[in-house]
Amino acid sequence: MSVLGLYVPGTGPLHRIPAGPKLLALLVLGVALIAVADLWVALTVLVVALVLYPVTGLGARRALAVLRVLWPFLLAIGVFQALFVGAWTEGVRLCAQLAALVLLANAITLSTRVAEMLALFERLARPLRRVGADPDRVALVLALTIRSIPMVAAAWTAARDGYRARGLRNRPHLLVVPVIVHLLRMAEATGEALVARGIDEDSESAHR
Amino acid sequence: MLRLEGVSHSYDDRAVLRGVTLDLAERRIGVIGANGSGKSTLARTLNGLVLPDEGRVSLGEWDTRRHARHIRRRVGFVFSDAANQIIMPTVVEDVEIGLRSLRLGRAETERRVNEILTRHGLADHRDHPGHLLSGGQKQLLALASVLVTEPEVLVCDEPTTLLDLRNTRMVHRTLDGLDQQVVLFTHDLDLLADFDRVLVMHEGRVAFDGAPTDAIGFYTKLLDEDTDPGGRAS
Amino acid sequence: MPRTRKHVRHRGLTARDLALIAVFAALIAAMSVTVAIPLPFSPVPITLQTMGIMLAPSLLGWKRGTLAVAAFVALGLAGLPLFAGGRGGFGVLAGPSAGFIVSWVFAALVIGLLTDLMLRNGRYVFWQGLLINVLGGIVVIYAIGVPWMGVVLGDGVLAAGTAMTVFLPGDLVKAVVTALIAATVFRAYPIPPAGRPVTDHVDTVSAATDTEPGKNA
Structure with missing residues (x-):
């Protein structure tokens, strides 16, 4: 087991932001995305999340790897919404939301050293x-x-x-x-x- | 100076130490004895890992029962299986963590860590995971992690048992070069040739106490007389 | 019962307990990573992960067992590829199977508490252990994981639940094997209880004025 874990060494903009702000931003975005529940907002965020990978030096291939793990779930959402609810736009929105959030969260993991994340956990554990x-x-x-x-x-x-x-x-x-x-x-x-x-x-x- | 006064200890009903009284003043002290002779327990009383049922173990004015923390800071301990003694994921982290409780500040901590890693030939492995080191290097790391805290006494409990001949010699050389007092518990009689004093443990007592050659002679004779090999691991 | 009252009470966690927590967290990690049987149409393979989740509290009790599972989850979330299929990081928490990961902590708590209760009344009994593992390791995990997945996927609990039945036979086998292992280990090696023993004297004093909190990791 490498101590590096899933971390991808790099110097991109995402690598330079500390773990705390990154996670906080993800949390706020996730809550907002689900609260707004809008098709176009969800699709925009998904596009941003996809573009983020090549732009920040994580590589488009890693984004595709995330989607490969997710596709059976996305398919299940699509099929269920289209066949049983009859609302395919709703299906697209749910898929876009899920994929966007998982992609963004994964980008944080890929751009943050395990040691830095653990240091953050330690700080968060202080009130305990x-x-x-x-x-x-x-x-x-x-x-x-x-x-x-x-x-x-x-x-x-x-x-x-x-x-x-x-x-x-x-x-x-x-x-x-x-x-x-x-x-x-x-x-x-x-x-x-x-x-x-x-x-x-x-x-x-x-x-x- | 480490001093034992009437130290007795037993696990359940099995007595492993029976009234051991010793002053450990010499710079190089060896302790030999068969498995089950009480060697390992004796080693563990020296820094308070085992608090004896009876008697007292002290270092100067400190006492293992009441001042365990002070004693452990002054009496370093090296185990036979280094893998279990290495606690942190990487070499440098493992050396650092022992210093954390001393609160030396970042610069002094870094200086000491670098110095000890260089001295023990581990500088190139600084950021490597400890488990990827060879057996001998693991034992050197275990030693370095203890020595970095600059203890007065180093107690080693069979530090070469799991090592091959080459690594045994490497650990031997390292122990030889130390300024500290060393109390070495071992099966490896070759290591003791130039020691100041060697104790032979037998059935929970100090059966012999003297010069290395005499002690080794006594020990081999003891083993020859003892036709019953009923020694059990302690 | 007079027998339980005679028991020495234990408090806090010793250095050995910290080591046990870490070693069992590592065991769960090793079990998640080493054996993986891929399933068609499922991105998540069958692994021994949940067996590790059941084993830790079965052997270590509720406190150390739950902390071992929590340590494992924390390291997975921090970005080590420890979850089934080599996944890890916060993406897992945003995804559809997040509920399962959260549920493990509660599963460990339930198994640990019930196993402690069983051991206090005697020895580890295989069939009781099996029941406990099924309750904690299957019922609790599915009760949290399946509805969570249903909400994330937006297609109702039923569909998600149906999909999850693929894992059910494997989980049953794991519950059986875990109980077998625990029953054998308890005969082979005495696992000391968590914490340091508190002497009777201190006990009665602290029972009256219990102001100092026990030190936990």
């Missing part, structure tokens, strides 16, 4: 301090998860090889159980290391 949550620990868990994904994947591969080597078949739980036990041990050792390294002091250390 009042209910007893610690933003530092939130950030720590998210970082720990990213570091654990390749370790889990490796444990998974090793267990699958063992499962095949022993000629076991059709008993998937016998494949998963050793992985889980391995992960539980791994978590135990990691917890110990967090305490030993003074990164997370909040632990009952005598309890093993």
Whole structure:
């Protein structure tokens, strides 16, 4: 698992806007689009969203990839509205709205580093301090998860090889159980290391 | 100086440490012993990872039971499986996070991180994911992440168990070059040749305490006498 | 019951709990990414994703399990390609299957709470676990996900619900396998409860004047 995720490195205008304003703009636009519920507004925003990809250096191909995932849903909307409701303009509007919003949201993801997004989450989690949550620990868990994904994947591969080597078949739980036990041990050792390294002091250390 | 006074500990009904009393003053101290001899638990009492049922572990005026945070800042700990000790996604982040609680400021943090990465030959891997490093490099990263906080004492619990010979030598050289006091718990008797003092743990007690060659001689004789190989992993 | 009253109470989350949350969030991610059976006419393949969602609270309990699922969702939304079919980012939240992603957190909460309840009264019983998984991992997820999809697609809940039946047999199998795994793991490895034990003395004091909030991640 790459730490880059879906991020596309670049220096376009969208890359230069911080994550917070981008998400806020998307939220406002999304609410407005649904509240106005106008065919031409929806189509205009869709065109803007489509043009945004080549203009900001994300590439038209990535826009098409989004649409490829979305097309069965768009088809379902179109067919349902045309056949059962008899309002094909309504169908076009709903399709345009959905495609526009998904395209715009995806553009934000493609132009924002995962680390920047996580930093934003951490800031947004700050008010949770009042209910007893610690933003530092939130950030720590998210970082720990990213570091654990390749370790889990490796444990998974090793267990699958063992499962095949022993000629076991059709008993998937016998494949998963050793992985889980391995992960539980791994978590135990990691917890110990967090305490030993003074990164997370909040632990009952005598309890093993 | 690390001091243990009458330290006893058991898991459930199994006693793993039976009244260990020690002053650890020498610069290079090795601890050897079979699996289940209490070695690993002894290591964990030194920085408060394990608080003993009885007795006291202290560093100067600090006590692991009451001043765990202070002790952990001064007594660094390196585990045998570095993969579990590496906590952050990339090399540089992992070295940085240990410094966060020291609140040194950005410039000083960066200076220390760069210095330690260069010293341990990890500068080229700065932004690489930790899990892509080789086994030896992982252990070096684990060491670097602990050393960057500049502890007074470094406790290593079998740091070379999972490494091949070349990487074992690399870790050995690194430990050798440290200014800090090192307490090394190991199965690797070769590492201890030039140590100041070596302890042999047996059934939860310090069975021998002396020069490396004598200790290793005592240990091998102990293993020869002990025909029952009933040692269990601790 | 005197047995439950004798239980030591646990509070907050320890460093080991944080590690467990992270490792299980990573497990859900690995399960979403590694196995994928493509379906015709569906952009979303069948994956083990929902099995991960059921497993985490079954094994870790409501607090750690729900947080593991939340961590997984947060990383997916932040732009890691963790959701089924290698998707991720906020586009997923704007799309028709957003309800399913939101529902996972509630599914974990329901499974975790009910499993905790079952374990407090004894051991992990396979068929009870299966029922809990079906309730949390299927009923809750579909009850949130399907209407949400219906609203987004503007074609009524019925059509969306019909389309989703493709996933139902797979989800049933996953509920069974999850219960099997949980029953076996609980026999193989004792998973410590979340939080640090609170001694009786502190317990009675804090029960009277419970002003200090427990520290959570």
